[in-house]
Amino acid sequence: MNTMRQAGAFAYFVWDWAMAVRRWGAPRAEIWREAFRIGVMSLPILLVIAAFVGTNLALQGFYAFRPLGGGRLVGMFVSLAGVRELGPIIAAAMVAAKAGTEMASQIGVMRIREQIDALEVMAVNPYAWLVTPRLVGIVLVLPALTVISIFTMLASGYLVAVFQLGLNGSTYLTFATQGITAMDFVYGMLKAVWFGMIICLVSCWYGFTCGRGPEGVGEATNRAVVTSAVVCVLSNYFLSEILYGGGP
Amino acid sequence: MIEIIDLHKRFGELVVLDGVSLSIPPGETTAIIGPSGTGKSVLLKHIVGLIEPDSGQVICFGTDMAQASERERYAVRRRFGMLFQDGALFDSLSVGENVAFPLERHTRLSPREIRDRVEEKLAVVGLPGTWDRAVSQLSGGQRKRVGLARAIVMEPEVVLFDEPNSGLDPLTSDQIDTLILDMKQALGITFVIISHDIIGTVRVADHIAMLNAGKLVAWDRTEAVLRSPEPVVRAFLRRNLVLPEAEGEQAHLPRAEEARRG
Amino acid sequence: MVASLGALGRFATFSAVVLRSTLRPPWLVHETLSRCYVTTTRCLLPVIAVCGPFGMVMSLQGLEIFGLFGAERLLSGLVSVAILRELAPVLASVLVAAQGGSSCAAELGAMRIKEELDATEVMAVDSIGWHVVPRVLGLTLATPLLNVAGAASGLTGAFFTAVVMKGETAGVFMHELWALTSPADVWGGIAKTTVFGALIGLVASYHGYHATGGAAGVGKAVNDTVVRSVLVFIVVNYFLTSAFFGQLA
Numbered sequence: 001m002n003t004m005r006q007a008g009a010f011a012y013f014v015w016d017w018a019m020a021v022r023r024w025g026a027p028r029a030e031i032w033r034e035a036f037r038i039g040v041m042s043l044p045i046l047l048v049i050a051a052f053v054g055t056n057l058a059l060q061g062f063y064a065f066r067p068l069g070g071g072r073l074v075g076m077f078v079s080l081a082g083v084r085e086l087g088p089i090i091a092a093a094m095v096a097a098k099a100g101t102e103m104a105s106q107i108g109v110m111r112i113r114e115q116i117d118a119l120e121v122m123a124v125n126p127y128a129w130l131v132t133p134r135l136v137g138i139v140l141v142l143p144a145l146t147v148i149s150i151f152t153m154l155a156s157g158y159l160v161a162v163f164q165l166g167l168n169g170s171t172y173l174t175f176a177t178q179g180i181t182a183m184d185f186v187y188g189m190l191k192a193v194w195f196g197m198i199i200c201l202v203s204c205w206y207g208f209t210c211g212r213g214p215e216g217v218g219e220a221t222n223r224a225v226v227t228s229a230v231v232c233v234l235s236n237y238f239l240s241e242i243l244y245g246g247g248p
Numbered sequence: 249m250i251e252i253i254d255l256h257k258r259f260g261e262l263v264v265l266d267g268v269s270l271s272i273p274p275g276e277t278t279a280i281i282g283p284s285g286t287g288k289s290v291l292l293k294h295i296v297g298l299i300e301p302d303s304g305q306v307i308c309f310g311t312d313m314a315q316a317s318e319r320e321r322y323a324v325r326r327r328f329g330m331l332f333q334d335g336a337l338f339d340s341l342s343v344g345e346n347v348a349f350p351l352e353r354h355t356r357l358s359p360r361e362i363r364d365r366v367e368e369k370l371a372v373v374g375l376p377g378t379w380d381r382a383v384s385q386l387s388g389g390q391r392k393r394v395g396l397a398r399a400i401v402m403e404p405e406v407v408l409f410d411e412p413n414s415g416l417d418p419l420t421s422d423q424i425d426t427l428i429l430d431m432k433q434a435l436g437i438t439f440v441i442i443s444h445d446i447i448g449t450v451r452v453a454d455h456i457a458m459l460n461a462g463k464l465v466a467w468d469r470t471e472a473v474l475r476s477p478e479p480v481v482r483a484f485l486r487r488n489l490v491l492p493e494a495e496g497e498q499a500h501l502p503r504a505e506e507a508r509r510g
Numbered sequence: 511m512v513a514s515l516g517a518l519g520r521f522a523t524f525s526a527v528v529l530r531s532t533l534r535p536p537w538l539v540h541e542t543l544s545r546c547y548v549t550t551t552r553c554l555l556p557v558i559a560v561c562g563p564f565g566m567v568m569s570l571q572g573l574e575i576f577g578l579f580g581a582e583r584l585l586s587g588l589v590s591v592a593i594l595r596e597l598a599p600v601l602a603s604v605l606v607a608a609q610g611g612s613s614c615a616a617e618l619g620a621m622r623i624k625e626e627l628d629a630t631e632v633m634a635v636d637s638i639g640w641h642v643v644p645r646v647l648g649l650t651l652a653t654p655l656l657n658v659a660g661a662a663s664g665l666t667g668a669f670f671t672a673v674v675m676k677g678e679t680a681g682v683f684m685h686e687l688w689a690l691t692s693p694a695d696v697w698g699g700i701a702k703t704t705v706f707g708a709l710i711g712l713v714a715s716y717h718g719y720h721a722t723g724g725a726a727g728v729g730k731a732v733n734d735t736v737v738r739s740v741l742v743f744i745v746v747n748y749f750l751t752s753a754f755f756g757q758l759a
Contacts, residue, residue, distance in 0.1 A: 023318065023319075045737050045740075045741060048741060048744070048745075049740065049741065049744055052744045052745060052747070052748050053744070055748050055751075055752075056596060056747070056748065056751055059751050059752065060592050060596060063588075063591070064584075064588040064591075064592070067581075067584060068579050068581055068584070073575075076575070077575065080571065080574075080575060081571065084571060085567055085571060093604070094737075097608065097733075097736045097737050097740060098733070098737055101612075101729070101732060101733040101736060102729075102733055104729075105726065105728075105729025105730070105732065105733060106726075106729070108725070108729065109339075109725050109726045109729060110338075112725060113334055113336055113725075114332045114333065114334065114336040115336045115337070115338055117293070117298055117332065117336065118330070118332055118336035120296070120297075120298055120325070121296050121298070121325055121328060121329075121330040122325070122349065122350045122353070122354075122398075122402075123322035123323075123325040123326050123350075123353075123354065124349075124350075124353050125318070125322075164752065213620070213624075213725065214616075214619060214620040214623045214624065214724065214725040214727075214728040215616065215617070215620040215728075216725070217616075217725040217726070217728050217729045218612075218613070218615070218616020218617070218619060218620055218728045218729065218731075218732050219613070219616060221612065221616065221728075221729050221732040221733065222608070222609065222612040222613045222616055222732055225608045225612065225736055226556050226605065226608045226609045229556070229560065229604070229605070229608060230556050230559045230560055233559070233560045233563050233564065234559060234560075234563050236563060236567065237563035237566050237567050237570075240567050240570055240571070241570065244570065244571065244574070339726070
């Protein structure tokens with residue numbers, strides 16, 4: 001019941017934001033600043049996590065395909081899983097954890113310190129001013145981060161396959177490139193754009209509805225990351241089913 | 249200029265404003281006083297249209313703030329300046345950028361003109377040459393003064409203050425009060441001030457409105473309110489002031505009655 | 511570099527203090543269990559909601575790869591090992607970090623900012639023993655429980671996609687699942703998540719306990735908690751996984 005009400009309030013927020021964009025447009029200079037900040041902020045953690053996920057994929061793949069005589073298939077497994085699923089979702093998770101939480105806590109602090117009221121009084125629409133640049137920024141940056149995340153996974157998978165598991169490097173690369181097509185990349189980008197919108201709108205919404213005091217900000221930040229992660233993973237299944245599953 | 253007509257507002261069960269009518273006289277300073285939790289800030293937020301009333305109207309420059317479209321409301325707000333309790337400065341911007349913010353959003357001034365205007369306003373509030381200072385480096389009093397510079401940078405007709413003296417030491421409080429008096433004389437701005445600080449209020453205000461439990465219990469020129477026989481008013485003021493003798497019963501609250509009738 | 515080494519040193523010292531307080535009476539059993547209960551109930555839905563779709567996606571993509579070799583029947587066993595050993599532990603821990611860890615940091619941070627921790631100390635009560643230890647232990651206990659829930663929901667998701675959506679045979683799916691999964695896979699996941707839970711608890715309370723700078727500081731503590739605890743256990747996980755799979759290579 002409560003969840004339904006929250007979803008309703010969220011939908012109302014998105015509608016208000018859309019109206020604000022229609023009326024007030026978007027502050028251009030802010031967009032580039034936000035895009036740059038989101039990218040720079042999330043990149044280091046993303047590189048580390050993607051690298052370790054890549055190693056894990058290689059180890060898992062090696063184990064999974066041994067019965068099929070498939071040390072060779074490790075490359076294919078890493079690239080398929082990386083490009084189609086884990087690349088986009090890991091990039092999204094890290095952006096949610098880093099940039100999303102920051103959006104929620106920044107806007108939350110602005111809310112409790114009356115800075116959002118101040119924007120209103122200065123006749124500046126807070127949705128247009130605060131949400132739009134973050135949304136456009138994240139939608140521009142997340143696909144790029146996804147590509148970086150995919151290549152990091154492939155590279156760390158390669159290192160594990162060759163140096164830890166003693167597989168042949170060129171076989172790995174051949175199979176890695178065979179497994180995927182350009183369309184897989186395009187679909188990965190589509191997912192990234194969708195995830196970016198979810199993360200930004202959810203995190204900003206929790207910021208705008210932030211409760212009083214330090215607990216309020218803590219709670220808004222906390223909920224932002226959990227909700228955006230859950231919504232991303234849930235919608236990921238449906239996206240994958242539509243893009244790759246082709247129905248039952 | 250600003251007409252508040254029979255304003256009612258409740259949050260859940262809590263009645264915050266219970267039929268307040270008030271007409272803010274232009275070119276003068278009106279102070280809204282009263283114990284905490286009596287809806288002073290809520291009243292102020294109604295004036296700028298941040299909160300919608302349950303019933304009643306707030307009419308600013310002939311526009312009903314609750315009924316107006318967003319565009320109309322924003323047009324009215326450009327004629328307002330507002331100083332928030334803690335300044336409400338943006339932490340991500342420097343002092344100068346904060347003050348320049350409304351100019352950059354709403355005017356077509358060149359960067360040079362904006363800079364000049366901002367420096368001028370910073371000088372008015374006694375903080376010249378602080379453009380590059382980070383907001384986090386400011387003291388509470390400096391924050392308020394920068395907030396004040398931002399409130400007057402668009403050269404508004406009305407400036408609203410939410411507790412200009414809260415959390416300040418007596419000296420800084422005095423400076424802010426003097427600033428308000430000077431600006432009123434020099435610029436002819438209408439001021440609406442919310443305050444607990446009785447001494448400062450008596451010094452700067454031409455009119456005092458007192459709220460208690462969501463109702464207006466006093467509304468008159470400052471000298472008259474000081475003489476009000478109303479027990480709540482006297483109890484509230486006596487804490488900080490030695491009051492003159494109360495007037496006879498017949499004189500009490502003439503303006504409030506007028507407003508109610510009108 | 512030097513700064514981050516210094517932070518690491520402070521974190522180690524903090525962890526040692528927490529450990530010492532943990533071993534010293536009074537043991538706040540009730541407090542710890544109620545923390546564990548709160549974390550488990552708050553994280554349960556997110557864990558199920560994330561692990562389920564992950565299992566479904568694994569089935570979906572796995573069937574395609576195994577299909578290339580006509581070896582769809584191998585799917586369930588391998589998916590189950592992957593879920594029990596890696597996915598459920600890591601995803602459950604990520605969500606515990608995001609939900610339980612971050613709210614632990616937020617609570618302690620708010621207490622720090624509002625001087626409640628100082629007040630505790632002034633009343634001659636050990637603030638670490640009283641406020642931090644039950645939270646860390648609560649997270650340590652809750653994470654393996656949530657891991658089991660996550661594994662169950664992941665396997666259900668995998669089963670759903672493979673059998674209900676893609677028409678694999680339920681009997682074959684279950685048979686391969688039992689054949690290829692060993693109890694060690696289950697215990698491995700539980701052991702891992704116990705370690706991860708303790709790490710999350712320590713990282714979270716370290717950031718919350720040392721929060722500065724008002725409401726914004728609490729936001730930053732929460733942010734740092736999520737990012738750093740995920741970082742820590744992903745790195746630890748690599749070595750644990752290597753140790754397990756390393757024997758195979």
